[in-house]
Amino acid sequence: MKNKIMTVEEAIAPIKDGAVVMVGGFMGTGTPEILIDALVDKKVKDLTIICNDSCYPGRGVSKLIAEKQVKTLIASHVGLNPETGKQMSEGIMEVELVPQGTLAERIRAGGAGLGGFLTRTGVGTVVQEGKQVIEVDGDKYLLEKPLAADFAFIRASIIDKKGNVYYHESTRNFNTIMATAANTVIAATEKLVEVGEMDPNIVMTPHIFVDYIVEGEKPWQI
Amino acid sequence: MADIKHFIAKRVAKELKDGDVVNLGIGLPTLVADYIPSDYDVTFQSENGFVGIGPAPEKGKEDVDLINAGAQYVSVKPGSAFFDSAVSFGIIRGGHVDATVLGALQVDEEGNLANWIIPGVMVPGMGGAMDLVSGAKKVIIAMQHTNKGKHKILKKCTLPLTAEKEVDLIVTEMGVIEVMPFGLLLKEINTDYSVEQVVEATEADIMISSNLKPMMK
Numbered sequence: 272m273k274n275k276i277m278t279v280e281e282a283i284a285p286i287k288d289g290a291v292v293m294v295g296g297f298m299g300t301g302t303p304e305i306l307i308d309a310l311v312d313k314k315v316k317d318l319t320i321i322c323n324d325s326c327y328p329g330r331g332v333s334k335l336i337a338e339k340q341v342k343t344l345i346a347s348h349v350g351l352n353p354e355t356g357k358q359m360s361e362g363i364m365e366v367e368l369v370p371q372g373t374l375a376e377r378i379r380a381g382g383a384g385l386g387g388f389l390t391r392t393g394v395g396t397v398v399q400e401g402k403q404v405i406e407v408d409g410d411k412y413l414l415e416k417p418l419a420a421d422f423a424f425i426r427a428s429i430i431d432k433k434g435n436v437y438y439h440e441s442t443r444n445f446n447t448i449m450a451t452a453a454n455t456v457i458a459a460t461e462k463l464v465e466v467g468e469m470d471p472n473i474v475m476t477p478h479i480f481v482d483y484i485v486e487g488e489k490p491w492q493i
Numbered sequence: 494m495a496d497i498k499h500f501i502a503k504r505v506a507k508e509l510k511d512g513d514v515v516n517l518g519i520g521l522p523t524l525v526a527d528y529i530p531s532d533y534d535v536t537f538q539s540e541n542g543f544v545g546i547g548p549a550p551e552k553g554k555e556d557v558d559l560i561n562a563g564a565q566y567v568s569v570k571p572g573s574a575f576f577d578s579a580v581s582f583g584i585i586r587g588g589h590v591d592a593t594v595l596g597a598l599q600v601d602e603e604g605n606l607a608n609w610i611i612p613g614v615m616v617p618g619m620g621g622a623m624d625l626v627s628g629a630k631k632v633i634i635a636m637q638h639t640n641k642g643k644h645k646i647l648k649k650c651t652l653p654l655t656a657e658k659e660v661d662l663i664v665t666e667m668g669v670i671e672v673m674p675f676g677l678l679l680k681e682i683n684t685d686y687s688v689e690q691v692v693e694a695t696e697a698d699i700m701i702s703s704n705l706k707p708m709m710k
Contacts, residue, residue: 396623
């Protein structure tokens with residue numbers, strides 16, 4: 272069996288300036304903080320970050336934004352991190368706002384080999400600008416294209432040494448779909464167990480999606 | 494002010510039926526949960542990935558893995574279920590949410606809604622609002638009738654839209670307004686106000702129901 276267990280430095284070593292990185296989590300819950308911290312220490316820049324939100328100061332991807340390491344942010348909500356708005360208006364960071372369900376489905380499409388999907392979300396709004404409008408049985412839909420990344424950072428509550436993941440409660444959010452949509456998937460975990468210890472019925476991300484495993488995630492407080 | 498919000502929330506709660514799946518926006522809409530009859534089984538969805546939102550936990554008993562879409566610690570009720578964001582928005586877009594209750598910056602007589610951006614002032618992002626308003630079976634706007642006297646119920650929204658022609662009902666401290674194919678219809682009025690006052694506080698043309706009822710106290 273291939274060894275997937277790495278130190279955090281080894282796991283993020285392939286990430287270079289300009290990389291596209293998906294980061295799991297919703298307002299920090301389900302975000303692998305130790306991977307973000309390592310990326311801050313590594314000082315890589317010009318990153319494209321795909322994440323539900325830009326969190327709030329001190330948590331999640333906000334730490335990369337604070338260090339001006341993010342060139343493009345693709346997210347659905349940025350309202351609780353004043354630095355995001357500041358860097359948007361100063362032109363330091365480009366922000367593409369995407370409706371949350373459309374963001375999730377674009378990532379799912381990226382991981383599932385789909386050329387995109389049709390949704391009514393955003394019809395008649397600024398989200399429609401520049402997009403193909405397709406009529407199906409008399410209803411208008413927007414063609415939304417898939418999203419994929421070089422790396423995905425996901426956060427496991429429990430993982431086995433083969434890479435099977437279980438996410439506790441509301442930490443699941445974007446982690447499952449991001450694990451399918453990136454070339455290299457790095458999972459940081461709270462708990463690591465032996466192969467065979469995890470009931471296959473509770474596996475939420477099958478091991479085939481996970482490339483590297485890093486231990487040391489903690490239960491972070493809001 | 495707090496009284497007004499609770500009054501609106503209490504009236505919105507009457508729109509929900511036993512067995513409904515409901516998504517409440519942040520702010521005033523979250524108060525609606527407090528006014529559901531205790532014998533009703535209403536399931537609240539949290540778009541970050543579960544159904545069955547329970548009350549806020551006691552201080553010191555928060556579960557760090559369990560937050561709602563407003564990033565507050567919550568609990569779950571017996572019978573709740575967790576899922577990922579793709580399933581969560583499949584629930585929303587797929588018409589499996591019976592009603593969503595949201596606030597508004599502006600709403601107009603065609604049922605257009607603006608509630609996610611004030612260009613140059615506030616650019617928080619739409620979060621899940623566009624999906625919710627497009628996908629939920631019934632869209633209820635719960636808000637104060639005006640913004641300190643400035644009209645919010647307009648002939649045509651001037652702010653960027655959240656969704657086109659999706660609003661079904663507007664509940665304010667002054668009354669209950671239904672969005673009909675032919676325009677806005679005042680169905681109930683808070684008897685603290687006159688019809689003239691409601692018309693005055695509404696920029697959009699508003700028709701008065703021939704069966705106008707008093708809004709519950």
